[in-house]
Amino acid sequence: MTRNILWVLRGVAVATFIIFAAIILSSLNPVVWRLSGPAGPFTAIIEFAVELRNGLTLLVSLFIEIAATIGALIGAYFTNQPAQILIQPNREAIGAYFQALGFTFTRAPDEIGPVLIISLYFLSFQILLIIGLIAGILSFLRISGRLASLCFISMIALAILGAAGILFNFPEFPYGFFFTPISSFPPLPDAAAFLASPVFLIALIGYIYLEVSYQVVYLYTLLEPPTIREEQLRRQIQQLQTDAQSEIPTRRQEIPVPKALQRMLGSDAFRLMRQVIERKLLRREWLVELKDAHEVRRLNTFVTRLFREDPEAEISLTAKAASPSLIRMTGLSIGSSIIRFAFVILIAYICIHPIALLLLLNAPPIILYSVEFLYLPEKTLMFLLPLSLLFPLAATIIGYIRQRRAQPFDQTTPTLSQ
Amino acid sequence: MFSERGRAVLLIGIFILVAGFAFTNYILTLLGIFLIVGSVASSPYFQATMPVETLEVTREIDKRNIFQDDFIHVKLTVKNSGSHRIDSVDIFDVYPEIFRLVLGKNSIRTRIDPNQEVKFSYVLQAPLRGKFTFGPTKFQIHDRLEFRFEELSGENYEDLLIYPNVEEVRIMESLAQKRRLGYMFGIHKTRQMSMGTDFTGIRRYEAGDEYRRIDWKSSARTRKLMMRQYETERNIRMLIVLDTGATMGAGRPEYSKLEAAIRSALMLAKMAMERKDHVGLLTWSTKQHSFLKPGLGEAHYHRLLDQLAEIEAGGTFDLTAVVEYLAPRVSQQSFFIILTDLESNRKRFEKGIRLIRGYKHNALIITPFGPWFEIEEIYLSPVERAIGEAVVHRLLEEQSALAKSLRRVGVSVVPVGPGDFLPTVLSEYLKAKKRSIAVI
16 A cells, blocks of 8 residues: 555656656757757757867967977077077977867867857756756656755756856847746736746746655655565564574585595595585584574574564564554645745745735835835845745744743742842 | 755755846746745744654663673654644664664654654664663654754663673583483483582502491402592682773674683683582772672672673773782682783782782682784784784793793693683683682
8 A cells, every 4th residue: 555655656756847847848948959950969069079179279279389488488598598589489380290189270269268168058958958857767766855856956957057048149049048038027916917927837836846856755755664664574574484494504514525526535535635624614604604593593582472472562663653644644745835835925926026015014105116126136135035034033033932941940049139 | 953955945046046136037036036935934833843842752671681692672652742743753762882783673754743652663682791871862853845953862861781691501501400300311420419528439448547438349359458438529719800901802892801701700600609619709900890709699690790791891900909909808718710811010910919829819810812812803914914923922922921930829820712711711610629729
């Protein structure tokens, strides 16, 4: 039963991953994958390799230039002829040597830097996609919070990279590559329109993916260990009973000696050799085996007596009693997630549209129309910082009160009198 | 406090928010806000429901005193007597490191509802004798998404006394039982202790001998008066002096000189008490010492067992101090069996032996030879082996010089290894008994 439930949980994890990944990938402009290039899906990596070679060539030419100048200076110093500095070393010859090694430019040197960065930028999409997919699949297989986080980070990094496209001044993509241009405008201030806006929904799905992944990990870590523990104990006890019934090894146990060796040695020599081998090799192993067999028997006797005298022992060893109820846990998980979503959405709404809250509070026009509430970073931070710090502050106060209660004030302590 | 995951989510949230601001992207801005608020939103509830005073933990150990290599069942019950549920708690019960976990686990991750309890247990094996402490039970309480955690620790400590291994004693008792039941008739000689005499042989008559002891059959055969000769078996007073200095505990704990000496002392005491000899025990080091006057009986044996169980290696051994301590306490002539590795101050040791002889006691030194215990099963490089051999030679020379000097005052030194410790101690005891040393 529990095994099936664990598979259902895996199913939930993989479903949220697929939805999340599909939304992020569909929000990215397909240009970022460079599929239309001559090498198809490998265009990005080939472009990067070419530009990397250009970059290395540039480094090599710089190195030659510096080395030649230093060489001229040294020559001038030792020959005591300053005119030597004016003699140009044979740069062409050195350059030809490196060209023969494959260090050649395919574009003008001053273009290499920016183009190399752009090719790396496009290659990063593919790398992050591969990391994200692998982490997503592994997190489904292993149900690991760490892998779910890695998958989330990779996918969000894709979105950030897409949005960062505006930095490169592509004339045809002025808003970057991620869900453009809609994501550059805030959702409408009307609450219903806000909740229904694609910008909000995409962000919410990203958050839901993370929350659901962690909830699944939580349920999994509580449900799986008791099952494994029970199976392990059953296996151990079964093994114990089997081993306890097996024969105790005896000292007379003999090492098999090849027939050829027996023929080669005479009967006396063979007997002597056998004795030596047995004494040297067998004695110690036999002692170890004997001790193990003895221990197994004792442990088996102990466990049998324990289960007979304490009927609860088997339950407590498998920790069956500690296994929580799945239905109750799932219900509470869903409940707590809904409460958290409500909180998070409310605060996000206030931070994006602080005017709505200010109107509700009848704030004076001087505040309502202040510059801070017109632009994105200021208006969001004005509310986000105090609201998000309110929670740790409340937690600290509660912790302090609890600590005070745990160490009540000693009434007998004398107080200072005037 | 924030867990690793909580910190990561918060930092990722801040990063995404900043990216959203930088690229004027509202999806990223909203996601950043979600993550930041989501990572801190549960903090007040988590702190308010922290079960600091409402978590009760009980540990039940099925036996309080056990013998080395025995098994124990440890059962833990954790109750949440508060009104809030604990969503996720890692419970970890601390047991002495030297114990072997053979069944079950000493930790669990679970959730506990209000007024509910969880039980789990595990089976341990005690591979060493001594006094050990169990506890505390540690709790790591997480919130549901593991963004926050708090660590609590119960103050539940329990002591457990592990007696030395009595495997040899059990075998001896089992053989004695078989002998009593007649299963092994004729295998061993039976000593009729109640008679108090043993037949040792036949000799020529000497003037003054009792006529009732004339052996007529042999007299007729030899045509001379022959006497039956008896030897009275007399009980002796023995004191086992055990060096518990740090050097005795060197090497792997279960195979140290001290453990071998304790097992030998226990077996010797058991054997001697069965033969109605008085046995006492003195364990000595500058750090800890205890003394049990020579005595007899089951209760005395158990006191001796307790004393052996509580020994800890540490400090140094000083035989002169031992004798000065014993002088007012042991006035009657006794046979001292000193179990020491002879790695303490030599001059003080020799002085101690002379004092023992001065008080008319007899002594025998059984010395576990350090290298045979400590460098067993260790693969050494040729250089290390050469150094080891040099050390062994030096130690042997020192010990033989000491043995030579002690022989002059009538005290023997018997070196032993891990394999022959017990047989040597027992055979030396039997020899002493035969010679009627320190009779009561």
